[in-house]
Every structure is written in structure tokens, then in C-alpha cells.
Amino acid sequence: MISIETQHFNFNRTLLLAIGLWPHQKSKFGRLQTTLCFGILTSYVIFQFTALITRKCTADLIIKIFSSATFFCFYIIKYNMFWINTHHVRNLLEQLQFICNELKDKNEFAIIKKYGNNAKLCTAISSLFAICSTFSLILLPIWPQIFSTVLHINESRIQSQAIQITTEYFVDQEKYFYLILLHTNTVICIGATTLTATGTMLLGCAIHACGLFRVASYRMEQIMTIKMLQNTNLKNRIMICNKIFYAVKIHRKALKFTDILISSFEGSFLLLITVSVICLSLNIYAVYRNALLGNEEAILLHFIVISVMLLYSFIANYAGQEITNHNNHVYFTAYNIQWYMAPLHAQKMILFILRRGNQASNLNVAGLFVPSLESFAMLTKASMSYFTVLYSMQQ
Template identity: 55%
Template structure:
């Protein structure tokens, strides 16, 4: 028997517990924790907007500030998406556990464990890449101060990008390290929210792919019972296997649709803010390379661009896997020895083929269907720009 949470979602559980988003813990302390963390995220964006009150709002300056503010707003969207939908997150976990409890064949259990282990590998790798990026983001603002101590110069080094992007209405040089602490805390909370929620969704979709694979396996098993001598018993067994295959196929489709419908609103805003943030940061990278030599600012925008592109790629790749695994059911049903099965069974196979021709995709608002084609089309647009 598979225990979904302990075997496949252990890392996700740790990440979500750290930021108060694990759906099975809703104590008073956790509620206070969530309010505190979302308050830090909101204040980090507010103290960037306040720059407009004390500075001249030229177009270049507005773009510079928005390129950073939108990045922190993406953190807030992701955090709130799980906070608001914690019941849906819990329900999806319970659905997965019920489906795993219904698995009878040892090979089906092995298939589900394989996809669960794949989800854990994805989570581990994403944590590694993200922690490295967060470490660089922490280190860059204090690098000039370290150089002032280790390799002092007669002239002061360039003012940190962080001080240009925020306005706390205090002496920012005097309270520089407190400002850095606040912004780094916001990035750490937001980064953990992005990693924890993102890997949780990927793990859900990996298990959905496992369900599609089990459906293909059951169709193959249905055709192996044709060797029985008793034709009536043979036909009954084939019917049972095909019914089981159709059942898990329907559950996989329903599970995928339930996942998207639960987070559709937050995904829509996330896509919108993500695309705008990516565009502005690409523009800032170009401006920095063309007209300036501020390496810290370039690195800041470079990290944001690469993290957004990585997130977009992983989201679209997960959607492509759902499409491919659903299509594999069609190939399986077409390639089995359906022609030696009884006529009524052949008609059932025909219905499976007809249903499998309908695409199953992660569609957000009828506008975006997660796939590699969608990701490639976005990249082509940016190359044209």
C-alpha cells in the first residue's frame, strides 16, 4: 500500500510547513504565521512603490521599479493561491490516496511509485537550483560592503541597486543591513512559496501521468486474457479489465481538470504578471548592457529572467507530459490485438480510441494550454522583439 504523503510528498510537506501552507495544519499559530509572512511580502512591494513618492517618475525609472515590484507580486500571488485553495490542495491529496488504495495489481503499484519517485527527483533538483539563486540574491547586495572591508578604495563604490528600488523614509545608508534583511526575508519567503507550491503541483501532475500509464497497462492486460478456452469467461474478464482501464482514465482526466479549475484564477494572474515581469526585466538587461556597467543590476535582472523562464518551461513541460500520456492510451488501444477479441469488445476499443482522440490539456481560461508549443511560441515572440 502506498502512503502518498510519507512516500511521495515528504519534501513538499516540509517546504509548505515552513511557510504555513500545509493543508493539514490550520492551528492558531499557523494562521498567525501566514499573516506575518504575507505581511512581509506585501510590505516588500509597498516599500518599492513608495519610491514614486520621492523620485521623478520618468518612463525608464517606472520600468526599473515595476520590473522588481512585479517579481515580488508573483510571490504574493503564489502564496495566496495555496492559502485560499488549501481545501482543494487537501482534497487532491485525498483523491490520490484513494486511487492508490484501489490499486490491486503489483505492477500498477510499481508504476505509481515510479512516478512518485520522479516527482521527488524533480522537487530535489528544483530546490537545489532555487537555493543557489536565492543565495546569489542574498550575497549580491552586501558584496560591495564586503569589498569595502577587504579591499578598501579611496572612492566609494557604486550605490547598491537595492537602495534605488526601495524607499523606507529613513536613512537608508544607516539602516542598510535592516533593509537588506527585510528584502532578503521577503525573497526567502517568496522563493520558498514558489518552490513549495510549484513542486506540489508538478507532483500532482506526475501522479496524474501515472494514472494515464495505468490505464494503458490495463488495456494491454485486457487483451492478454484472450488465451482462455472458455469464450464467455474470456469476454467477461476482458470487459472487467476494460472497465477498470476506462475508470482510471476518467479519474486521471477528472483529477487534472479539478487541479486546473481550483487554481485557474491564480494561474491567469500569474501568467499575466509573469509575462509582463519577464518583458520588463529583459528590457532592463538590454538597457544595462547598452548604456551602463552596473554588474549588480544586470545580475539582478538576469536572475529574475532565468527563474521566470525556468518556471514557465517546467509548467509547460508538465502540461506536455499530460498530453503525451493521454495520447499514449490511444496508441496502446490501437496497437493491442483487438482484432482477435470478441466483436462486442472491439466496439468498446473503438469507443476508447474515439475518446482518446480528444486532447486532454491543462487549459487556463480557454486562452493558454500548457505545452511545449506554448512555451516555444512565447520564446519566438521575444526573439522577434
């Protein structure tokens, strides 16, 4: 027996508990934690847009604010996506546990265990990357202060390195510099945890969906054996029909699981795609503008944003591509077995599987977007196109 939550999603559980998004957390403290985290993320975006009120609105200021604000909006969307869909996340885990409880033999358990270990490894690597990146950003403005006696860097230089994100708190920013820095670092920590926790949770579900399709392929491979082909008596015919039934059953459940995974977050996925394209375009343009001005620190900040968005988008689309490939592999397996040597009624059952394989079997987000490597290339191309538009408008 496999316990999905404790054996395969224990890392994800810890990350989601840290930001109050674990679906089985129903305490008052958990609700307070969720409200506080969401309020901190939202307030930081608001304080960025308030800079448009107190400063002269120029094209450069608008692009500078929106390039960073859209990235932090990405945090908010991801957080809100799991907050309002807590029941969907819980349902996904329950559905996956229910399917795993129906596995038949040790080889099928081994397949799911292998994919579960892959999910845990991806979560661990993503968490390590997020921790290193977060600490680097937090410690960046502190290192000059630590080595001020060696580097001879004054307080104003420290503040200029720290404040690269335009905000307006309607207070003296020099006087309350460390409080503003604390707010910024808190948002970075919560945001990084949110991206890692929610992203690896969805990635883990996608990897387990691939494992379910692999189990379906394994059952398909076991339909026709040499022993059954040599002796097609009534007992073996019944056994063949049962194996076909179990192969189709696990495949249908895997398809249903992936449909639930997509449909539960469909609106949020479309919003994330839109924001990611806008964010990439604006930050690419920001890199170009700051390169002309020689502002190396701002270039580094925008480059980090671009890297995170591209990496996140690539992993999401790669996961979608893998699900499609594993789904198609089920039909390839059905074609490759010696179905033509099976009894006639068994051939008719296999024929339905082969006919289903002729249809396109892709994930589909609201009929508008199909997660795949081709779609990742399309999103990157769209972002570059919008950057070209911004560039031409400034000429």
C-alpha cells in the same frame, strides 16, 4: 498500500510548513505564520511603488520599478493562490490517495512508486537550486565587507552593491541600511521558498497524473493476452470485459484528477501567465538599458529574474505537455492491442475508447491557454514582441 503524503510529498510538506501553506495545518501559529509571510511579501511591493511618490517619474524609473515589482508580485500571486485554495490542495491529495488505494497489482504500485520518486527528485533538485540561488543573492553584498581589508571596498560601495531594487521607506536609507537589507533578504527567502514549495507541489501532482495515465495504459495492455485469444470461453469473455472496465475507470479518474488540478487554480494561472509576460518584457528591456549605461550589477539582477521566470514557465509548460503525451499514449495503446480479435461486445466497449481518442485531449486553462512546449514558445515570443514595442517607443 501507498501513503501519498508521507512517501511521495514529504519534501513538499516540509517546504509548505515552512511558509504556513500546508493544507492540513490548522493551528493558530500556522495562521499567524501565513499572515506574517503574506504581509512581508506585500509590504515589499508597496515600498517599491512608493518610490513613484517621492521621485521624479520618468520612463526609466517606471520601467525600473515595474520590472522588479512584477517579479515580487509573482511571489504574492503564488502565495495567495495556495492560501485561498487550501481546501483545493487538500482535495487534490485526498483524490490522489483514493485513486492509489484502488490499484490492483504490484506492477501498478511499481508504476506509481516510480513516478512518485521522480516527483521527489524534482522537488529535491528544485530545493537545492533555490537554496544556492538564495544564499548567493543574500551573501553578495556581504562578501566585500568580509574581504574589505583585502579588496579595500568602503561602506558606500557595499551599499551600492546591495541596493539595486528601488524602494522608498520614508526613512534615511543609509542610517537604516541593514534593516532594509534584512527586509529584502527576508522577502527573497520567503519568495524563493514560496516558488519552490508551490511549484513543486503542483509539479508533483502533474507527475502523479502522468503515473495514473501510465497505469491506464498498462491495464489496456493487459486486456488481450495470448491465453485469452486461444480460448474465448465465457469466463475469459467476462475477464476481458472486467479488464476493459478497470482500464477505462482508472483513465476517467486520471482525467478527472487533471481537470481538478487545472480548474482549482484557473484564475491564478491566467494571472500568473499575464504577470510573467509583463515581467519578462520589462526585465529584458531593463537589461538592454543597463547594458547601454554600463551598469553590470543591475544587468545581473535583471538577468537572474529573466532566468527564473523562463525556467519556471518552461517547467510548467513541459509538465502540461507530458500530461497530454501520457493521455494520448492511452489511446495509442488501445489502437495497438488486438481488439479486433476480442468478442463482439468487448470490441464495442473498446470502440468508445478509440472514438474518444479522436478528440483533442489537451489541458485547457479557461479555454484560453493550453500548457505545452508550443505555448512556452508563444509566451517567450510575446515577451520579445512587447520588448520590441518598448524599444521602439524610446527611439
